[in-house]
Amino acid sequence: MSRPEVQAPPEIFYNDEEARKYTSSSRIIQIQAKLSERALELLALPDDGVPRLLLDIGCGSGLSGETLSENGHQWIGLDISQSMLSVALEREAEGDLILGDMGQGLGFRPGVIDGAISISAVQWLCNADKSSHEPRLRLKAFFGSLYRCLARGARAVFQVYPESVAQRELILSFAMRAGFAGGVVVDFPHRIPCAHLWSTVLTTATPKAIGADEESCSEDETSEDEENETVCISDRHRPRKKQKITKKGKGREWVLRKKEQMRKRGNVVPPNTKYTARKRKARF
Amino acid sequence: MRLLTHNMLSSNIKGVTNGFPLRIEVQKVIEKPVDFNPDFLRHMFPMIDWNALVEASRTMGYPDLPDSADAAMLDSDDFLQRFHHSLLELHLEEGALLCPETGRRFPVTKGIPNMLLHEDEVEVSGARAPGKLSGIALFVLSLLPLHFFSHLQ
Numbered sequence: 423m424s425r426p427e428v429q430a431p432p433e434i435f436y437n438d439e440e441a442r443k444y445t446s447s448s449r450i451i452q453i454q455a456k457l458s459e460r461a462l463e464l465l466a467l468p469d470d471g472v473p474r475l476l477l478d479i480g481c482g483s484g485l486s487g488e489t490l491s492e493n494g495h496q497w498i499g500l501d502i503s504q505s506m507l508s509v510a511l512e513r514e515a516e517g518d519l520i521l522g523d524m525g526q527g528l529g530f531r532p533g534v535i536d537g538a539i540s541i542s543a544v545q546w547l548c549n550a551d552k553s554s555h556e557p558r559l560r561l562k563a564f565f566g567s568l569y570r571c572l573a574r575g576a577r578a579v580f581q582v583y584p585e586s587v588a589q590r591e592l593i594l595s596f597a598m599r600a601g602f603a604g605g606v607v608v609d610f611p612h613r614i615p616c617a618h619l620w621s622t623v624l625t626t627a628t629p630k631a632i633g634a635d636e637e638s639c640s641e642d643e644t645s646e647d648e649e650n651e652t653v654c655i656s657d658r659h660r661p662r663k664k665q666k667i668t669k670k671g672k673g674r675e676w677v678l679r680k681k682e683q684m685r686k687r688g689n690v691v692p693p694n695t696k697y698t699a700r701k702r703k704a705r706f
Numbered sequence: 707m708r709l710l711t712h713n714m715l716s717s718n719i720k721g722v723t724n725g726f727p728l729r730i731e732v733q734k735v736i737e738k739p740v741d742f743n744p745d746f747l748r749h750m751f752p753m754i755d756w757n758a759l760v761e762a763s764r765t766m767g768y769p770d771l772p773d774s775a776d777a778a779m780l781d782s783d784d785f786l787q788r789f790h791h792s793l794l795e796l797h798l799e800e801g802a803l804l805c806p807e808t809g810r811r812f813p814v815t816k817g818i819p820n821m822l823l824h825e826d827e828v829e830v831s832g833a834r835a836p837g838k839l840s841g842i843a844l845f846v847l848s849l850l851p852l853h854f855f856s857h858l859q
């Protein structure tokens with residue numbers, strides 16, 4: 423079977439029939455529970471027994487939310503498919519459900535969510551299902567609004583089935599641009615050739631202003647690196663522009679020497695005048 | 707939809723600067739019992755916009771919350787119970803949410819608010835961002851005639 427993303431937009435693909443099929447398959451339920459379990463593990467919430475307010479993006483029929491509820495957390499689920507949400511209601515999902523499009527940006531107040539998970543949903547953003555859809559802008563809107571609504575130091579874990587390395591890099595680059603730091607955790611590298619590859623983009627919201635916070639998070643990252651089989655970490659830091667070695671720059675003597683060299687080689691060089699390598703006014 | 711979610715939601719329509727709090731239009735409210743967990747309430751308290759919660763709770767027919775609250779009140783069991791009831795047990799089953807700035811109606815059916823935006827309401831729409839591009843286009847146009855003239859000479 424080909425990938426669902428290429429068949430139809432999510433709100434049309436997950437119609438009543440497909441939503442029911444999806445949720446009545448015990449295999450899918452089992453896989454979803456496993457994935458959510460792993461996502462929750464990667465969220466690395468403090469182990470103090472206090473329930474958190476989590477966001478489940480692309481919650482579908484609430485399969486992943488069930489895992490969150492089992493662990494005692496409160497959650498808000500967002501999905502674009504009405505049919506999937508109806509099934510979630512039938513299954514008596516404990517979290518609140520919202521019908522919304524993540525590509526339009528999430529309408530939450532800043533800094534109120536303790537963590538976000540998203541199981542097999544973000545790759546849908548890479549498709550342009552309507553003429554008005556621009557995947558890049560939708561990714562930007564999604565990650566930007568998510569970053570804003572997460573509390574300081576909160577994490578977001580996205581489980582995606584990327585179509586290609588390019589798609590993975592695209593998703594990752596927009597996450598980085600929104601301010602997330604983090605990396606990709608590939609859990610079953612030996613299964614890459616088959617369609618069941620699943621990789622988790624683990625991103626940590628680290629406010630840039632706090633240096634100490636950032637350090638503690640990168641430590642977290644390394645500890646997780648050892649557990650997983652293949653990990654590549656993309657750092658958000660861009661290399662700094664190299665600074666000029668001398669502030670003054672190259673002086674008149676240097677210019678005259680170079681011109682002399684050029685003349686010796688037989689090139690046509692303008693004559694030396696009082697204007698050669700003259701300094702500009704400070705006001706320029 | 708519980709008031710916890712209502713307290714977090716804000717309208718993200720293009721051009722709206724303060725989309726919080728969404729006004730509630732009530733048609734049907736139901737109550738579902740939830741396990742009382744004081745730890746969660748204490749954890750959530752700093753993130754809750756109290757005025758919005760009191761206002762929303764009144765609209766939903768539960769006026770027992772105090773007008774103002776501070777962290778010291780979290781020790782009182784009576785206060786926690788009320789806070790718990792309004793935050794987690796009141797569900798807006800049928801009704802609507804209204805954007806405070808534009809009055810845009812987000813209908814709530816079977817407890818699910820429909821927050822889907824129309825294409826012209828999306829902040830980052832498919833249309834190319836104006837501004838920079840149009841400036842560049844103008845610049846290029848003004849250069850074109852000069853180029854043609856220089857070739858003719």
